[in-house]
Amino acid sequence: MSGMALFEQVINGLIIGVFYALVALGLSVIFGVLKIVNFAHGELYMLGGFVYYVFASELGLPPVAAVLVACAVLFLIGMAVEHLLIDPIYRGKVERVDEYAIMITFGLAILLQNIMLSIFGPWTKRPEAIFRGRIEIGELIVSGDRLAAAGVAVVLMGLLLYVLRYTWTGKAVRAVSQDRETASVVGVNAKLTGMLAFGMGSALAGAAGALIGPVFLVYPTMGVIPVIKAYVIVVLGGLGSIPGAILGAMILGLVENLATVLIPDTTRALAYKDAYGLVLLILVLVFRPQGLFGEKVRRS
Amino acid sequence: MIGSDIPRRAAVGVAILVLLLAIPVLGLDEYWIYILTIGFYYAILASSWSLLVGYVGRISFAHVAISGLGAYTSAAANSALGLPLLVSIPLAGVVTGLVGLAIGRLCLRLHGAYLGLTTIAFSEIVRIAFTAEYEFTRGSLGLPAVSLFETTDRIPYYYSFLALLAACLLIMWLVLRSRIGLFFAAVREDEDAAASLGVKVVRWKIFAFTFSSIIAGIAGGFYAHFVQLVTPSMMSIQEMGFVLSMAVVGGFHNIFYAALGGIFLEILLEGMREIGEWRMTIFATAVILILRYAPNGLFGMLLKRISGRRSRP
Numbered sequence: 332m333s334g335m336a337l338f339e340q341v342i343n344g345l346i347i348g349v350f351y352a353l354v355a356l357g358l359s360v361i362f363g364v365l366k367i368v369n370f371a372h373g374e375l376y377m378l379g380g381f382v383y384y385v386f387a388s389e390l391g392l393p394p395v396a397a398v399l400v401a402c403a404v405l406f407l408i409g410m411a412v413e414h415l416l417i418d419p420i421y422r423g424k425v426e427r428v429d430e431y432a433i434m435i436t437f438g439l440a441i442l443l444q445n446i447m448l449s450i451f452g453p454w455t456k457r458p459e460a461i462f463r464g465r466i467e468i469g470e471l472i473v474s475g476d477r478l479a480a481a482g483v484a485v486v487l488m489g490l491l492l493y494v495l496r497y498t499w500t501g502k503a504v505r506a507v508s509q510d511r512e513t514a515s516v517v518g519v520n521a522k523l524t525g526m527l528a529f530g531m532g533s534a535l536a537g538a539a540g541a542l543i544g545p546v547f548l549v550y551p552t553m554g555v556i557p558v559i560k561a562y563v564i565v566v567l568g569g570l571g572s573i574p575g576a577i578l579g580a581m582i583l584g585l586v587e588n589l590a591t592v593l594i595p596d597t598t599r600a601l602a603y604k605d606a607y608g609l610v611l612l613i614l615v616l617v618f619r620p621q622g623l624f625g626e627k628v629r630r631s
Numbered sequence: 632m633i634g635s636d637i638p639r640r641a642a643v644g645v646a647i648l649v650l651l652l653a654i655p656v657l658g659l660d661e662y663w664i665y666i667l668t669i670g671f672y673y674a675i676l677a678s679s680w681s682l683l684v685g686y687v688g689r690i691s692f693a694h695v696a697i698s699g700l701g702a703y704t705s706a707a708a709n710s711a712l713g714l715p716l717l718v719s720i721p722l723a724g725v726v727t728g729l730v731g732l733a734i735g736r737l738c739l740r741l742h743g744a745y746l747g748l749t750t751i752a753f754s755e756i757v758r759i760a761f762t763a764e765y766e767f768t769r770g771s772l773g774l775p776a777v778s779l780f781e782t783t784d785r786i787p788y789y790y791s792f793l794a795l796l797a798a799c800l801l802i803m804w805l806v807l808r809s810r811i812g813l814f815f816a817a818v819r820e821d822e823d824a825a826a827s828l829g830v831k832v833v834r835w836k837i838f839a840f841t842f843s844s845i846i847a848g849i850a851g852g853f854y855a856h857f858v859q860l861v862t863p864s865m866m867s868i869q870e871m872g873f874v875l876s877m878a879v880v881g882g883f884h885n886i887f888y889a890a891l892g893g894i895f896l897e898i899l900l901e902g903m904r905e906i907g908e909w910r911m912t913i914f915a916t917a918v919i920l921i922l923r924y925a926p927n928g929l930f931g932m933l934l935k936r937i938s939g940r941r942s943r944p
Contacts, residue, residue: 368744419923426926429743433690434879435922441872442915449908555868559755562748570744606759609752616749617737 339471340588346473348584349481349488350543354557355564355576356491357535363508363571364528365417370436372536373558374443379405379537380544380553381447384458394461398483401541402534409533410526412439417529418522421511440554447551460545480542487538488577491531495573504528508571556605563608566615583608643934644887651793655786664785666901667894671792672854674893675799677877679846681889682803684878686812687839688819690747692871693734694847696754699866701727701848702855703761703768706776709856716779716856723852724845731844735837751868758866773862776855788857795853796890799846803886806842815839876914879921882928891930 354376361369369375379401387397416435425431462479465472495501506514507524515521540554547553564583568575590607655664680694701723708719734753738746761768768774780787806812814835817825826832855861864870873896881892896914903910925932 368748370747416919416923425923427688430684430688430690431922431926433744433747434875435919437872437875438879438915438918438922441869441876442912442919444869445908445911445915449912552869559751562751566745566748603759603763606756609756609759612752613737613749613756616741616745616752 335471336592337589339473340592341585342471342473343477344585344588345581346477346481346584347588348581349484350539351557351560351564351584352488352577352580353484353535353539353542354561355568355580356488356573357532357539358558358561358565359532359568359571359573359576360491360495360504360528360535361532362565363573364504365413365420365525367417367420367432367436368562368570369529369532370433371412371439371443372532372561373554373556374440375405375409375533375536375554376540376557377447377549377551377554378408378443379540380458380549381451381540382537383541383544384456384549387459388456394459395483397459398461398538398541401537402487405537406530406534409530412533413526413529418525421522421525444551444554451551453551455548455550456544457548458544461542474546476545480546484539484542487535491535492573494531500524500527504531559605560608563612566612583611586611640934643937647891648797655789661785663901664789666897668785668789668792668857670894670897671789671796672850672857673874673877673897674796674890675850676847676874677881677893678800678803678886678890679843679850680874681878681883681886682807683839683843685884685886685889686807686815686819687836689742689836689839691734691750691840691843692747692868693750693754693757694843695870695874696757696866697727697730697844698847698851698854699761699861699863700730700757701851702776702861702865703774704848705852706774706855706861707767709777710775716777720849720852720856723855724849727848727851728841728845730848731841732837734844735840738840739833739836754866754868754871758863761866762863768863771863773860776859776861778859779853779856792853792857795850799850800886800890803846807886811835811838872915873911876918879918880914880929882931884927885931888928888930888934892928895929 354372357375358369358372361367361372382401382404383394383397386392386400387394392400416439417432419425420428420432460476460479461483462475466475466478493501495504503514503519503524504527506517506519507521507528511521514524539557540549543557544553560583564579565571565576566579567582568577568579586607587604591604651667654667659667676694676698680691683689683691683694704726705716705719705723708714708722709716712719714722734750738749741749762770764770765772779791807815814825814830817828817830818832818835818839822832851865874893877893877896878889879892880896881890882888899914900910903913921928927935
């Protein structure tokens with residue numbers, strides 16, 4: 332294993348990590364505010380891929396514009412989902428909140444997958460990429476579509492961090508994450524904040540699906556594996572923690588890419604590529620359930 | 632459950648059982664006999680899953696992975712070790728019981744979404760491993776299994792799966808109506824309070840996982856020798872979604888409703904073949920609507936109408 336090949340895997344790992352981070356951040360924002368794990372997150376990511384495909388490839392919009400359209404559409408879908416399915420929890424309309432939240436989002440995941448399967452069929456689609464071609468830095472070769480998409484992803488993440496840190500809305504999101512009731516007392520509209528958080532989380536997932544669509548192709552079950560990785564990441568970083576989600580994503584991207592080249596038996600290493608993170612997930616959940624950054628909470 | 636309601640419920644149960652027993656005699660099409668047999672398999676999975684979710688309040692997405700594990704165990708024990716089916720199928724139950732014990736033990740501290748995530752991860756690891764280790768499992772080609780009976784007739788399979796379903800439901804019902812059922816409810820409602828009153832919370836949580844895994848494993852073992860080919864797709868998340876839909880549509884607070892949901896959805900799935908993929912779209916919509924507006928499920932709602940009184944919230 333030459334040093335250059337290893338370096339190439341590190342770069343690839345970091346690029347993949349950026350996309351993982353986008354999906355995981357959305358999951359984390361939703362969990363932070365609503366205290367639920369969205370089991371339909373992978374399907375929102377998939378919807379982002381399809382919206383991008385329709386606008387970029389079928390309607391001929393410029394790729395970057397199509398990414399923004401995907402964000403906007405998913406933002407609206409997310410708000411609607413929160414209003415229809417999640418908000419009843421906070422209005423006391425649901426018994427057994429834990430099971431309800433898990434099963435209703437899982438049901439939504441099956442629904443979205445099968446709607447898209449019925450409309451578009453199971454075949455893969457390759458939408459227009461933001462940028463084609465390869466970029467060579469010395470001996471290092473990085474495919475241009477991935478790098479350009481990762482660039483847009485970094486910009487979007489920066490935007491999210493800015494919104495959370497410096498705007499009133501971001502403060503409201505953080506306030507409700509910390510304590511829903513107290514936030515309501517001081518005048519934050521917790522219901523609206525919940526809708527915004529779910530919308531933002533969905534938009535991030537949609538952006539990830541749109542950006543990665545040209546690389547990993549678009550099809551109805553494309554969200555199943557990436558979302559499981561996002562679960563690994565948010566659990567690794569601590570559910571609801573923003574820096575934890577970003578760091579966890581980078582760690583997972585690196586672990587996956589390095590494990591495939593460092594394990595001698597190549598075919599086996601590749602076959603198990605998707606399992607490394609899952610083993611990590613079980614280890615963290617069993618031995619350190621609060622994650623690397625999360626706070627320890629006692630069940631009430 | 633209110634005591635005075637039991638005779639009426641038992642009468643409905645006996646009526647359904649008699650109907651199912653009589654169906655082959657009444658000369659139903661072979662194809663539908665076959666579909667109903669698959670329906671019985673799903674009924675066992677849906678009811679043993681709802682034992683965990685509805686009664687103990689512990690969600691698991693590993694249930695079909697465990698039943699798949701049972702199927703592989705029995706098929707491999709029979710073909711590689713030469714064990715007769717009479718030994719290999721119970722062995723499937725033993726192996727999955729041990730796996731359930733291990734999961735229950737590891738996940739003691741976890742609940743809600745964390746438990747959901749861990750069990751999804753477990754289920755996917757098992758599926759990936761069984762796909763990757765093709766020297767042992769033939770990967771996604773699947774492992775062939777011998778048939779349960781020498782004949783190609785569907786009717787022996789129908790009755791053996793019906794008997795298995797009835798036996799599983801009976802055992803689960805006996806467990807649930809004993810003190811253990813009360814312990815389950817105590818764990819579901821308030822673990823800490825239950826523990827403070829002397830309920831062995833740890834023991835009953837592990838027991839619940841083990842018990843439902845044994846049932847799923849034995850069902851999987853039987854199923855392997857019915858379809859005669861065990862593939863990793865038996866363990867997929869989509870399959871889990873299907874079992875969840877059955878339990879929720881039937882009513883996951885009651886093992887009998889969940890079992891009926893399994894049979895009902897399998898019949899619908901076949902009956903609506905012309906509309907293709909839209910079937911699952913309809914089922915998923917039903918799951919969402921039922922969870923939101925009728926958490927007792929279709930049969931819970933129906934029976935409440937029939938008996939005309941409030942039985943259980």
